[in-house]
Amino acid sequence: MIFEQHYLECLSQASYLIGDETTGKAVVIDPRRDIAPYLESAAEHGLTIEMVIETHFHADFLSGHLELAAATGAAIGYGSVAEPEFESLALDDGERIMLGDVILEIRHTPGHTPESISVVVFEHADDDVPHAVLTGDSLFIGDVGRPDLLSSKGVSAEELGGQLYDSLHDKLLTLPDETRVYPGHGAGSACGKNLSTDTWSTIGDQRRNNYALASMSKDEFVAAVTEGQTAPPAYFAFDAGLNREIRPLLDESASPPRLDLAATISAQRGGAVVLDTRDPNEFAAGHLIGSINIGMAGRYAEFAGGVLQPGGPIVLVTDPDMAREAKNRLGRIGFDNVVGYLADPVATFLENPAEVRQSSRVDVEGLLTAMRDRADLQLVDVRQPGETAGGVIDGAFLVPLTQLNEQLTRLDASKPTIVYCAGGFRSSIAASRMALAGFVDVADLLGGYGAWESARAVANT
Numbered sequence: 174m175i176f177e178q179h180y181l182e183c184l185s186q187a188s189y190l191i192g193d194e195t196t197g198k199a200v201v202i203d204p205r206r207d208i209a210p211y212l213e214s215a216a217e218h219g220l221t222i223e224m225v226i227e228t229h230f231h232a233d234f235l236s237g238h239l240e241l242a243a244a245t246g247a248a249i250g251y252g253s254v255a256e257p258e259f260e261s262l263a264l265d266d267g268e269r270i271m272l273g274d275v276i277l278e279i280r281h282t283p284g285h286t287p288e289s290i291s292v293v294v295f296e297h298a299d300d301d302v303p304h305a306v307l308t309g310d311s312l313f314i315g316d317v318g319r320p321d322l323l324s325s326k327g328v329s330a331e332e333l334g335g336q337l338y339d340s341l342h343d344k345l346l347t348l349p350d351e352t353r354v355y356p357g358h359g360a361g362s363a364c365g366k367n368l369s370t371d372t373w374s375t376i377g378d379q380r381r382n383n384y385a386l387a388s389m390s391k392d393e394f395v396a397a398v399t400e401g402q403t404a405p406p407a408y409f410a411f412d413a414g415l416n417r418e419i420r421p422l423l424d425e426s427a428s429p430p431r432l433d434l435a436a437t438i439s440a441q442r443g444g445a446v447v448l449d450t451r452d453p454n455e456f457a458a459g460h461l462i463g464s465i466n467i468g469m470a471g472r473y474a475e476f477a478g479g480v481l482q483p484g485g486p487i488v489l490v491t492d493p494d495m496a497r498e499a500k501n502r503l504g505r506i507g508f509d510n511v512v513g514y515l516a517d518p519v520a521t522f523l524e525n526p527a528e529v530r531q532s533s534r535v536d537v538e539g540l541l542t543a544m545r546d547r548a549d550l551q552l553v554d555v556r557q558p559g560e561t562a563g564g565v566i567d568g569a570f571l572v573p574l575t576q577l578n579e580q581l582t583r584l585d586a587s588k589p590t591i592v593y594c595a596g597g598f599r600s601s602i603a604a605s606r607m608a609l610a611g612f613v614d615v616a617d618l619l620g621g622y623g624a625w626e627s628a629r630a631v632a633n634t
Contacts, residue, residue, distance in 0.1 A: 174275045174296045174304070175218050178355060180372055181205055183472055184234050184505065185361040187372060189307055191294060192220040193273030200224045200270065200277060201247075202292060202307050203357055204237035206505050207425040208244060211237075215245075224262070224270070226250045226277075228309025228357060229289040230416045232322055232409035233364055233475070235507040240422050252281055255288035258418050264290065274298055280344045282311040284337020285318030285364070287328065291345060293352075305353035306376070311337065312345055313356045315369035317385040319402050320395070322364075322409060334395035341386065350377025361472065363405045363575070366559060403557045404573040408478030408506055415507045423504045428497040429489065432513040434521050434528065437461070437488050440512055445486035446609075447515075448477065450499050453601035453617075457532035459522045461490065461515070466532075466605040469495060471598050474502045479575040480606045481508065489514035532604065533616035537628040540591055540618055551588040555603045556595055556622065566593065566625060574599045577606060586612045593618035593625070 175192035190211055192199035199220035201211050215222050222245045225238045229252070238249045239259065250270075253263035264270075266281040278293040292307040310318035320333035353375055360370045367384065380386055385398055432440070438461075441447050447464035449456050450473065456466040467476050469491070481487070487510060491499045496514040503511060515521060522529045535543065543550050552569040554561055561571055572580045574594070584590070590612055594600040600617035607615045618624065 175199070175220065176294070176304070177214060178372060179205070179210055180359070181505075183474060183502065185359045185368070186234055187355065187357055187359065189355065190214055190220075190222075191272070191275065191277070192218060193275040194218070196273035197221050198223050198272040200226055200272065201241060202226045203228055203231070203309065204241055206235050206237040206240060206423050207501050208237045208240045209425060211241065212244060221245070222247045224248050224250055226264070226290075226292060227255075227416075228252075228291065228307070228311075229286045230255065230257075230413050231310075232405070232413040232416075233358075233362065234505050235412050236416055237423075239420065243422055252279070252288045252290035254281070254283070256417075271298075278303075280306075282308070282337075282340035282344050284320055284333050284340045285310040286323060287333070287336070289318070289340070293348070302349045303352045305355050305373075306345065306348055307355050307357075308345065309357045310364050311340055312354060312379065312383075313358060313365050313368045314354065314371045314374045314379070315383055316365040316367040317341065317383070317398055319365055319398065321399050321402060322405060322413075330399050331395055334398060335391055337398070338391045338394045346376065346380060346386065348376045350375060350380065352376045354379055363403050363409075363475075366402050401559060401562075403559060404576045406475055406479040406575040407578055408483055408508075411478075411483040412507055420507075421509065423501070423509070425497075425501050425504070427500075429500050429511045430513040431493075431516040432488060433516060434525055436513070437515045438528065440486060440488050443486070445488050445512060446481055447488045447490060448481070449490040449518075449605075450495065451490065451518075453534075453598060456601060456605070457534050459529045459531055460605075461518075461522070462528055462530050463609055464490060464605065465609060466601050468598065468601075469499060469502075473499075474506045474508070476574065476599065476602055477503060477508060478506045480577055480602060482578075483508065484510060486510045486512045488512055490518045532601070532608075534597075534601075534619050535591060535616050536619045537624050540625070543589070543591060547589050549588050551585060551590040553584065553590060553592045553603065554594075554622070555592060555599050560595060560622075564622075564626070566622070569593075572603075574603055577603055581607070581610055584612075586610065589614040591616050591618060594621045596621040596623050
């Protein structure tokens with residue numbers, strides 16, 4: 174058996190390639206949209222990808238099922254409850270897929286979504302203990318899938334939570350303790366709240382250590398898994414819809430075209446967002462007026478999905494060597510409308526100072542001065558609820574970055590505003606988005622809440 178986990182750090186997303194060496198048949202489960210790694214691995218091992226299996230309609234990324242089907246002719250399989258627009262195989266509960274000696278068994282495990290499935294992997298047809306189970310978003314390492322993402326679609330969190338409880342106890346925990354668990358996501362994903370940094374475990378270890386699998390009633394389980402969930406990025410509903418639909422394919426080999434400053438400004442005036450992917454300090458030193466800063470070093474695509482409108486045109490400001498990567502990473506969440514990138518941004522900014530602005534970044538001392546001298550100061554904390562539970566700066570509005578667009582109207586754009594996050598990365602994103610929205614005086618806190626807490630600790634010694 175060939176068994177590969179492909180883990181995408183920037184989205185905390187895991188996909189899998191499973192093949193039978195005797196027959197050369199292979200399956201890919203939950204592929205990302207840029208599919209080159211699966212094609213390269215299949216060619217290396219002499220495998221033919223015959224099927225793509227999706228464990229559910231994903232919300233946090235745009236899956237590569239259509240790209241793989243187009244590239245290989247593979248069939249696309251979903252649990253039989255799913256109703257995609259494109260041609261697919263309806264996989265029944267208990268159905269077995271024979272790759273050769275390697276067997277995949279489908280188990281319906283609804284709860285995260287109604288159509289969720291898990292895939293049990295047997296290395297040999299006569300094995301009593303499965304090699305592994307691929308649990309999608311039903312069971313994570315240290316957590317389980319959140320059942321509240323469809324609460325606005327007519328399916329309650331309580332209803333899905335009850336289904337998830339049954340799926341875990343009737344379909345997954347019935348597997349032998351030695352069975353390896355390979356989930357769809359790891360730490361950092363908004364599809365759960367307590368995900369481990371480990372990318373695999375065993376059924377036995379999860380039975381002992383996963384808080385959501387402790388002995389409790391169904392009602393207690395639903396309460397436990399819905400409490401304290403993060404605010405999901407605004408693009409989740411967009412991606413969940415796209416994953417059901419026939420849509421354009423991603424050409425991951427294509428780079429966006431180079432644009433000069435005039436073409437960039439023309440696109441911006443026509444409604445395009447100028448997305449500056451440089452480090453926050455570089456952005457603060459000088460950037461095109463009206464641009465948004467989302468550095469490539471962080472969870473770039475996820476943050477972009479939280480503050481940009483799906484489908485809107487985008488012009489990138491980035492190193493030319495990173496233009497294709499920046500475009501493809503946006504493509505992973507279905508933000509495909511990249512019209513180009515600004516050529517030679519630093520030289521362009523130096524030659525055109527009238528089109529450039531600097532950002533204001535304050536340290537803790539500067540924040541304390543503003544808090545003392547400005548009675549109308551507006552503090553904004555863009556961390557997630559799980560982070561703010563550990564403490565906030567007095568008087569701050571709590572507006573998670575992933576929900577910033579929807580909650581901008583809670584804030585007063587005419588007031589002087591200082592934004593902070595944990596360390597100063599997300600705050601630059603938020604401050605630049607707020608400046609674009611018309612906030613007249615907005616800065617962000619260098620070092621974020623961590624710097625604030627450190628300064629307080631020193632002051633108290």
